[in-house]
Amino acid sequence: MTSARIWRTVIAIPLFLSANSAAAEDGYALWLRHPATSVGQINVKRLGDSETMRIAEAELRRDLAAPTQPIVLALATMPAVKAMRLPFEGLGDEGYLVRTVAIDGQRVTLVAGNSDRGVLYGTFALIRHLATGGSGDAIDLRSAPKVRLRVLNHWDNLDESVERGYAGQSIWDWWTLPDFRDPRYTDYARANASIGINGTVLNNVNAKAESLTAPYIAKAAALADIFRPWGIRVYLSVKFSAPIELGGLKTADPRDPAVAAWWKAKADEIYRTIPDFGGFLVKANSEGQPGPRDYGASHADGANMLAAAVRDHGGIVMWRAFVYAETDPEDRAKQAYTEFKPLDGKFADNVLVQVKNGAIDFQPREPFHPLFGAMPRTPLMIEFQITKEYLGFATHLAYLGPLFTETLDAKTGRKPGETVADVVDGQAEHHSLSGMAGVANIGRDRDWSGSTFNQANWYAFGRLAWDPDLSAEAIARAWAKQTFGNDPQVVDTVTTMMMGSREAVVDYTGALGLAHLVATSHHYGPGPWVADLARPEWNPVYYHRADATGIGFDRTATGSNAVSQYAGPAAKAFAKADTTPESLLLWFHHVPWNRRMANGRTLWGDLVAHYDQGVAYVAGMQRQWDGLKSKIDEERWQKTATYLAIQNREARCWRDASLAYWMAVNHLPLPAGVRPPEHDLPWYKAQQFPLAPGQAH
C-alpha cells in the first residue's frame, strides 16, 4: 500500500462511529446519517491538497452511497478546471459549483469553488442533493452565500450551564480544554459546515470577564484550531467592564484612552493565539449588563472603541440592539429604536448592529423589529433564537422555519418591496458586511438539541443564513429526507407536522398578537396573571393590558405610538386595527372583547377557538406520528412520541390556565360547547417550577 492509500484508509473511518454506531439512530448523526456500506467505495479524486480539501474527500467517502460516476474535487484556479470556462464569477470565496462534466472523455461530477471552503460547501451540497433523492448523473448545483457572517450564539456559561439551554450542559468542556479535544467538537464543526454556518460565539452574551483571561483564550484557541479547516471562526462575547475587572482600571469609559489601550492589548493577545479570531459580541446596558451608557457615552462610542481594537486584525464587532432599561418608562418595544436610530451612520465600518427579529424578545410571534426599516447606513445583523425559550423548551415540537421566514419576508416599508432579508443580506444598501445570528439549541445531550425535531431548527437556521430566500417548507422537506430517509409517506407526514407546528404554539400560548405571557424567570408555562415584579415590563399584564372591556397594547398614536417607528406603509397599516393583520392585532391595539373578527366571531370567541385549535394540532401530530411507527427507528420514534404526549399535556395546561385567567378578567362565558378549564384559576397560579431548566444564573 502506498502511503497515500494508507492515509486514505485512515481518514475514511467514519467519525460518527464513536459510540453505538450500529444502532446509530439515537440522533447523534443529525441529518448526516451516512450509509453503513459506503466507506472507501466511492471513486473520489482530489486535485490539490489542504486540510479542508482532505476533509471534503473524507466526507464524500463517509456520507455518500455509491454514486453513478466518479467525483473530482478541485479549485477553480486549477488549469484543468480553468479550461472548462465554468461560471465561477460571483461565487466569492465560499460559493460552489457542482456539475457533471467530461474530463479526459469520462463523465465525472466536478465539485469546485474559488477556495477550498467552496469545495467543502459544494461537497455538502452534493451529499444533500443525493440524500434527498437528486439524480446522480446530470448534476448542476451552483450557489454562493447571500449573508457573510452565519453565526451561532452559544449562551454557554463558563461553569458549563447554558442559559436558555434545554439540551443538557454546554458542549464546551471548559474545564478539560485546551488539553482534551473531545471528538464531539469535530462533529459539531462538521454539522455546522454542512449547513453553511461559518462562525460561532462560544460564550454567553451575559459574559463573564474571565473568558478574556489567558487560560480561557487558550481554551477558545483549541476550539478555533479544530473548527478552522471546517471554515468556522470563533468569536467571544465580552463584558464591557472587563478593563476594570481584569485590568484594574478605574473606569470602562470607552472615551478613556487607557480603556481603549487595554482593549487593544487584549485583542492583540487574542490574535497572537487565534490568528483568525472573528471578533466580539456585546450585550451592553441591557438587563443589568455594564456598557458605555454608564459613562454617558453612546453605544456607537462603545462599539467603535472595540472595533478599533480588532480592526487591524480583520476582526468585527457585533453590537446588540437588545437594549431596554428599568429607568426608562417608554414602551419596551420602542426603546431599542429610540437608542439606536439616531446612531445610524455613526458606527465604524467593522461594526454590525445585531437586532432581534422582533422588538420585544423572541416571542412565538412578533412583528419584525422596526430598526430593520430605519438604519440604512448600518449593517444590521438579525438575531433569531433557535433554542425555544418561549416555544416549549426542548419537549414541544415547533419548527421555526416559518417564524424565521415570516420575519425575513416582511416588508420594511422603507423602500417599495424591500424586505427584512434584503436589509439583512446587505443588498438593500450594498453593505459588504452582513450577518445572521442564531441562539444555539445545542448541548451535551446525545441528540445535540434535546429532540430530533429541534435539530431541524438548527438546520433551518443554517440554510436560511446561507440563503434567506429559501422557503421554510423546502427546508423542512430536505431535512426530513436527510433525517428519516426518502419514504414519501414519512417525508410528507413529517413535513406537514412541522409546517403547522409553530402556529400551534402561537395558538395555545396566546394568539392574535399576544406576547410575553410566560411564568416568571424560567419562562416555563403560562403566567398571564403575573403583576407583582419589580420592573413593569417584566410583568405579563404589562403586555396584554386586559381588563373587563378589552385586551391588547395600544401602540398607536393614542397609546405608546410604537407604530410611528415603522416606515411608510408598514406604519400606516399597523396604525389602524382594521388594517393590521389579525395575527398581530393585540400587539398594536387595545380592542373590545366583542370586536367582530373577519371570520364573524367576536374577539373573545376567536381567541378561545385559537386555543382549541392549538391543542387540537398537537393531538393531530400525535396521530400522524403514530402512523409512522413502523417506518421510523425505535429510539427516535419513541422519544418523539413521548415528547408529543408531554406537549399535549402542556398545551392543554396553557389553554386552560389562560382561559381561566381571561374569564376572571372579562367575566365572559365560554362559547357554547367549549370545554371548561380543568382546574380553577388559583390552582394554575399555585403551580411552581423553580427547577425548570435553562435559567439564568
Ligand code: BDP
Ligand atoms: C432573553 C432571555 C435572557 C437573555 C436575553 C438576551 O430570557 O436569558 O439574556 O434574552 O437576549 O430572552 O440578552
